[in-house]
Amino acid sequence: MADDRRLKVLSAIITDYVRTREPVGSRALVERYRLGVSPATIRNDMAALEDEGYIHQPHTSAGRVPTEKGYRLFVDEVARIKPLSAPERRAITALLAGAVDLEQVVARTVRVLAQLTGQLAVVEYPSLRRTALRHLELVALGPTRVLLVIITDTGRVEQRTVSMPMGCAVDPLVLESLRTRMNAALAGRVAADVVPVLTRLAERVPEEERALLSSVADELIEALRPDGEERIVVAGTANLARSTPDFSSLGPLLDAVEEQVVLLRLFAEAPAPGRTPCSTTDAEMRVSIGSENHDDALAEASVVTAAYGAGAGTAVAHLGIIGPTRMDYPATMAAVRAVARYLSRFLTGTADTAP
The missing domain is CATH 3.30.390 (Enolase-like; domain 1)
Structure with a gap:
């Protein structure tokens, strides 16, 4: 869909739904967003978006909510990774500064990511297979x-x-x-x-x-060995519990997180820096939504991942978040990218620069 006005309407619907968790009607769009068109035009645009499968009506007389297809278009065409606020940048620096070794920085990184995004955060340790030996x-x-x-x-x-x-x-x-x-x-x-x-x-x-x-x-x-066990750390599981209304059942997702096999597979599918991933707006990142995760446990979740490494094109591991499809994608992507870049700078010894 190339209609800029309809993209703006879709963006407004997703923004409002993410904020309120309530179906969005044309009146709410008129009152809250300056779309520059009449209520009748907005209603026509919403009808067109529904016909094309980007939004749907959960029940009669309700407003509209985004579909998985709508979120996908929003991430690919509408969402722009917004810069971190000054307080967010200070939070990253304050929480990660002073880490003296990889164990500390990974433990702090996963907590920072969970706090910044309000989602479940996952950080993979640098793979032994993708790094060089320094000393035995x-x-x-x-x-x-x-x-x-x-x-x-x-x-x-x-x-x-x-x-x-x-x-x-x-x-x-x-x-x-x-x-x-x-x-x-x-x-x-x-x-x-x-x-x-x-x-x-x-x-x-x-x-x-x-x-x-x-x-x-x-x-x-x-x-x-190539199939050797990789290490990951997780934080923010309680954040998923707060998102219970967004999931029909949290049990399978929590089981997948605990077993970690699904998480490692998601990281294995994530792109390395310098490669162009499918379905994303940033070459360093990958956003997979709902059924794109190819796992029933993640059918109602979105996953935002980024690679990190010691330099351009030298990915040694990944980090990311898991949350409901109803998430603030621009803010989440900004946090994931910033934390990945900080971790990359830690590996190169330049982590004291601003995130």
Whole structure:
């Protein structure tokens, strides 16, 4: 639909419905919005919008409410990502400033996002598969066990316990030598490079280091495997409870959030920066509405996601919100984008700049 006036009418209907949760009539549009046309023209436009499936009448003698198709058009053609207010920018800075490591900043980020949007917020930790190794630490835990600490260039830290084969003991000198060799070979490498590098390293290490290298390599490869477990954190579940009238049943959605499989799939489908996603107004973001989520648990929900990373085109993870389709899309998209950019700047060491 290319009629600018009807787009304005649709925008006004959605804005009013999001604010009041009440069906919107032509009289309300005349009284609250300066559309520059007569009430009769607005009624004609509403009839046309209804015929085209963008709004519908929930019951006789009621006003109109947006359909999923209407929200989609609003997001694609009408909604503009509005800038954050000064108080919102200060809130992000105040709540995220002072975080000293990735664990802290992710924990704070998900709370900030939930507070800013009033929705359920989800933040994915930087994927081990999409980041580069910064350092490996090997610490003896006993005669036959070693702690493998994986540190990535995003600051993510992962720990694995390595058990030596039967009859093999951990020699501290061998452990230190292997740690030095592995760091020299793997520092700066991404997951896809690890296996061939380890294969070449196994051919060169002294005999006394091979059993230990084999055991450590197995755990490292397991941590970096493509279907390895990703980590996400969630905040604002209570916000969904406050949106109960917008859902016929919250149970399936809450179950999906708890299981996290659905959330990880949504992130996997989200675009990386620099790619053009379908159905959105910002190349950094993705907005999926209702049935577009391809999951019954999210059939009445909208999901706004954005990628973050250490630089342009280097997405390492995603964050986003889940809420009812009746949401303030411009404000929500602005908050998601701003928080994603702050998290990206944290990874590059420039998080003290304004969001």
